[in-house]
Amino acid sequence: MSTTAPQGNLRQRNVAGSKKNKDGASSDVELDKLVKAASGKAPKAAAERDHQFAFTLITILAFVTRFWGISHPNEVVFDEVHFGKFASYYLEKTYFFDVHPPFGKLLFAFVGWLVGFDGHFHFENIGDSYIANKVPYVAFRSLPALLGALTVSVTYLIMWESGYSVPACVLAAGLILLDNAHIGQTRLILLDATLVFAMACSLLCYIKFHKLRHEPFSRKWWKWLILTGFALSCDISTKYVGLFAFITIGSAVCIDLWDLLDIKRPGGALSLPQFGKHFAARAFGLIILPFLFYLFWFQVHFSILTRSGPGDDFMTPEFQETLSDNIMLSNAITIDYYDTISIKHKETKAYLHSHVERYPLRYDDGRVSSQGQQVTGYPFNDTNNYWQILPAGEDDKQLGRHIKNHDLIRLRHTVTDTILLSHDVASPYFPTNQEFTTVSIADAYGNRAADTLFEVRIEHGKPSQEWKTISGHFKLIHNPSKVAMWTHTKPLPEWAFKQQEINGNKQIAPSSNVWLVEDISSLPADHARRAKVEKKVKTLPFLRKWFELQRSMFWHNNQLTASHPYASLPYSWPFLLRGVSFWTQNDTRQQIYFLGNPIGWWIASSVLAIFAGIILADQFSLRRGMDALDHRSRSRLYNSTGFFFLAWATHYFPFYVMGRQLFLHHYLPAHLASCLVTGALAEFVFTQDAVEHELAHQAAKAGKKSQTPKHHLTARERFVGQSLFGAWIATGVILTLVAAGWYFFLPLTYGYPGLSVEQVLRRKWLGYDLHFAK
Incomplete structure (x- = not known):
């Protein structure tokens, strides 16, 4: 994203020009120097080393929180009845129907194939034993746990690639690391881990692509453009709400192209043929290639599912004739x-x-x-x-x-x-x-x-x-x-x-x-017209099968309007007003209740409101001739943090116009984006505070007309120390509170230990429909 805003002094702009300090340098120049110092943290190698250490630690903790106790419970939980069953149907090559695209389910089938599972167990009922039925359920659950852990790592990388400091990166990734909803959804045989991971990867790849905007059409430029398209394809090929990531990236691309069209752009004006090349490249990498990848997963889907099965009823007779052992067609008279x-x-x-x-x-x-x-x-x-x-x-x-x-x-x-x-x-x-x-x-x-x-x-x-x-x-x-x-x-x-x-x-x-x-x-049972004749399996063009399946998927998706006891509306998600009961066991009083970390969610939601308030205040100040931000701070606030806010908005507000059943897990991609906003805004607040302090120090120093002793800290060191120290304090306080919330709701996320009535009641903060409360 790119938003142009006027520049000026920290205080009110002077019509006659910027005021000069004692040495003749403007305040803007001083501010730029100070912000460069904060972003550089000399020496650069030390900053990289700090990032690498924090990234490694965050990644290790992500794997621990996702894989810890993953074998519990050893029975079917919630929607594992659907996605485990679909994996079994793939392994049996039996045709089934689902309203979601095939990519995420194909990954589960691939895991089953790797561990030698034959698909004999169909995950029919919640509570069915995995042990008794000899199901490699830990292998199945390990896939979303792996992707969930890597999502935390990708969140850190997004912040790192965007140029944020270690505290900001740790804060954003830590909110995902210690979130009960992200953990709970990635420890079971469900699709959301794949969806959120692909969404996060699309943001990371686009940021790396955008950073190469001054090297257009280079090998790296093409690599990250294509990888962005592939991540977007994986997103929408898992669930159709992955379309929201296309809106996010597409909006940023449109703004980028609009800037390229500007004849006064700093890098030099592009001719219309050059602009056409940029447009065509982005259309190819972010629309055409993702669509081809999307079609590819359906081709794999059709190639595997060659036998008649429970999905036959959703398809036309012509489609069913392409499936072997179709009982309906063999009985047609x-x-x-x-x-x-x-x-x-x-x-x-x-x-x-x-x-x-x-x-x-x-x-x-x-x-x-x-x-x-x-x-x-x-x-x-x-x-x-x-x-x-x-x-x-x-x-x-x-x-x-x-x-x-x-x-x-x-x-x-x-x-x-x-x-x-x-x-x-x-x-x-x-x-x-x-x-x-x-x-x-x-x-x-x-x-x-x-x-x-x-x-x-x-x-x-x-x-x-x-x-x-x-x-x-x-x-x-x-x-x-x-x-x-x-x-x-x-x-x-x-x-x-x-x-x-x-x-x-x-x-x-x-x-x-x-x-x-x-x-x-x-017609009597023994009538000649009832005689069964062996029929040859027919073929249909791929695109005809694909169009038919798309129509059926969209229609049935729109029919998911019936009420559900755990359905919730979008307005309740940012405030975490209620969750979803996944699993209960009466004998041990254990339960899995899908719920985010309330402290983390409320902080992230509050920061979204703060960000919107800062933008409105800044725009109002500019209209009144006040320029309260330096150029670099405003650029990062509008472009980088604004991009994260755009990702949140495009993954949240479209749900308001949907008529289908909605649940809390639909908010997970938007929640990840809100955590990015939180980390980015925390750095903005403490960097701006340090800028103010350093400018005040410089003014006092100039007023004294004296030399600073050699043993005193330099302006660069003092500025960096102030900004990072404040950011680390804020990060430490926030993550400590979030960790306490994670630990408090841990029994509901991991399904153990069982809780007493008093312990359950202590966790009913809002409208949480917890079991065993009496």
């Missing part, structure tokens, strides 16, 4: 006219159903119905679910003929001997949707003939394609009005026995209009 069938809604699994009861005269909102026979969705197999397929005409010439795509049919309800109909009457719940009912056969072939005609429109079907059971997913389109038969999960009132509403949806395109024929009830 071509449907003929006059067959009696049962029709099932693909998403809600409800059967098309009717019974003798009729719609009420008036609904609760006062609207009038047709009082026709009810047509509903019923969740259980029943004779009232049987419908006979009749041709559009009255003759029997269609007997024995296969039904094909786009054929017009009628459906006769066999129990009540009535014909399915839709007409221009509002449905019970949707005034804009058409009611479905039935009419007598005489009316169906008389004055209501047109309203009983329906088109069979096979999903992705070809002209004249035959309609089949199970595999022939279709939409039933009412011919005159062109509405699609549709249902939803909201139950009707008692007058319909709380069954599902069936109505005509004017929006034909949505996949929620899709149905399938489960069986032909009129």
Whole structure:
């Protein structure tokens, strides 16, 4: 990021020019010298040595906190039921469906393959024993623990590469090191460790790339640009919220390109062709390459999952034909006219159903119905679910003929001997949707003939394609009005026995209009049409499979709107108002409760507010002719700390517009960014304080008109000492408090030891839903 701000003295700017000190040097020059001294810490080798020692110590502690007691508990915990199961499916080559991209799950499968796990255990239930089922669960958990430990190291490197002092680096990394939420999420078979690590790596790589801005198109420049793109790809290939990292880096790149476009830029103006090269390079490294990496993981996903499995139901029949051992396709039967069938809604699994009861005269909102026979969705197999397929005409010439795509049919309800109909009457719940009912056969072939005609429109079907059971997913389109038969999960009132509403949806395109024929009830079990014929596994182009899976993933992701006892809203995350219960054991009173370190989170959240206040105060001062910051301090505050603040904002605020279930772990990437802001702002505060003190000392010294004795400290040494000493004191105090918070909530993070009622109650600081509190 780059923000231009006017320069001036520490005090109010003078219109006539800067005031000079005794030696004729301006205050700005003195300030620049002082800040350079702080950033240099002579000799440079000593500074590097201090950083290396602190980095090594932080990394060792990160591995200790993540791997300590990782074998406990030795049973399935929380969402390990999902991601452990997916690893098993990969190892068995069994097709499954998940709303998250494959990269993180592929890493777990790779670990399982390395340790010789065959995927026999499917992680079905929380509490299932790993020991009894001979599962190498410690190896699986070691992957997120490794990435979680390295995330602490990368956090330190981000600060180091950004030019911050050792105390600032230690503070930012220490907040991650001692955070219970980061520890808890990286000790289990979960995806967030991969997500946060990739996000942190993207920030580090971009910073290293940006530092090479004066060496464009060099080998190192290209290396860090491509590595930034790869990290971004790993981020979004783990979870779709990884898109937020693209927004972070993309925003910084746009600002960078805007500066390059400036004809008055300090490094010299770029010609438009040169600017085009810069734009193209960034587009290639940060958009095209990440997308290709993203596609690559899906190619690996499809290449491994070649067998039919629990994910088949989420895909089209054409996709399922690419999987071996597909039971649904092997049982598919071509449907003929006059067959009696049962029709099932693909998403809600409800059967098309009717019974003798009729719609009420008036609904609760006062609207009038047709009082026709009810047509509903019923969740259980029943004779009232049987419908006979009749041709559009009255003759029997269609007997024995296969039904094909786009054929017009009628459906006769066999129990009540009535014909399915839709007409221009509002449905019970949707005034804009058409009611479905039935009419007598005489009316169906008389004055209501047109309203009983329906088109069979096979999903992705070809002209004249035959309609089949199970595999022939279709939409039933009412011919005159062109509405699609549709249902939803909201139950009707008692007058319909709380069954599902069936109505005509004017929006034909949505996949929620899709149905399938489960069986032909009129066909005997030994009929020749039921004979199973061995089918050859087909192939589909990769991009067609990818697009289909993307559509299904996005749709089901958007459907995750149901309430959850541990779901939380974004406004509660920075203040850590509540957590998530992961695991409990009644006998030992042990529990794992996903919760951050309250002290660390509250400090980081407070610093975010302080940073925003400093920026607002600085802008207000500049408008009033006051320049309270030197050039270097303002540049770092706006550019470096501002970049970290941007990362926090882009990883936090988008959740406010999401309609899906949200949990505390969604805040972890934003929390990491807030820790970077905390470390950066701590250095800013103490550096500025030291600047003020040193300027005051210089002024007093000039006023005395005397020489400083040789044994006194130089200005450089005194300034560095003041700034680092204050920063170390602040870092020590903050991390001591944070370490106390980490230790206090340690039993809830590591799952042991068990706590007494009194000990549990002492930890219920806010709305924490802790177990064994009584």
